[in-house]
Amino acid sequence: MTHDPALEAHEHREHAEHAAHEHDSFISQVSITVAVLAVLAASIGSLETVEAGGAITAASEAVLSQDQATDAWNEYQADSLKKHLYGIAAAAPGPKAEEFARTAREQVEKQAEIKKRAQEGEAERDKLMAQSRLHEHRHHWLTGAATMVEIGIAICTVAIITRRRQFWLGSILLAVIGLGLFGAAYLT
Template identity: 85%
Template sequence: MTHDPALEAHEHAEHAEHAAHEHDPFISRVSITIAILAVLAAGVGSLETIEAGGAITSASEAVLKQDQATDSWNEYQADSLKKHLYGIAADTKGPKAEDYAKTAKEQVAKQAEIKKGAQEKEAERDRLMAASGLHEHRHHWLTGAATMLEIGIAICTVAIITRRRHFWLGSIALAVVGLALFGVAFLT
């Protein structure tokens, strides 16, 4: 069974509207509270899903950048071997010694470019991993916020059934905790 915050919010709003038709002021207030909490839970749940996707996407892109950096470092090592081989060939003072020495110097310049590219890819990998961590951090806090709001909705339902004010106030307290967790997700 999939979790659809928008559908759940709509269902809770319908239940709240139905209960409001009883013309009891307490039931009306609790019903309105349910509707508000349902909308908040749907919004927080959607943001939670977005942050989870962002964490996964950033981590995947970081792995790709690491693979690219590894390929660059492998190329750097291969060119290092070529440079040394051409250097040894140039030291033999054979007929192509000057060509070998020139090629060895070209390898040094090529290696500098490859090294720079590999380091840039590693820096991008680090940036992406930090972004993934931030998304994951937000996701955890948003999960808590959505949970508090959804529990608040359930307790509002108990308040309607029992007609007990302390359940309604408890649900409002849970909503405040949920909103605080929402704030922490984006402030820390």
């Protein structure tokens, strides 16, 4: 059985609408509270999904950036070996010694460009990982916020059934806590 906050909120709203037909002002107030909380829960749930997707996307892009940086570092190391081989060949007497020395110097210049590319890839990876952590942080806070609001909806249903104001006030308190967690997701 999957957890679908929107479906659960819809079911609670239907129960509240049914009870509202009894023309009891308390029941009407609680029914309106259920409707408001259902919209709030759906909105927070949507943002929670967006943040989870953002965390996954940023982490995936970070892996790609790391792969590119690793490829560049591998190329850098290969060129380092070539530079040393050409340097050894240039040190030996022979007709191509100057050509080998020139090629060794070219490898040094090429390595500088490759090193820069590798470091840029690592910097991009670090930036994307920070973005992923931020999205994940928000996702966790939003999960708590949605949970509080959904529990508030369920307690509103109990308030309708029992006609007890304390349950209704408790559900409003849970919604306020949920809103606090929602704010914490974007302020911390």
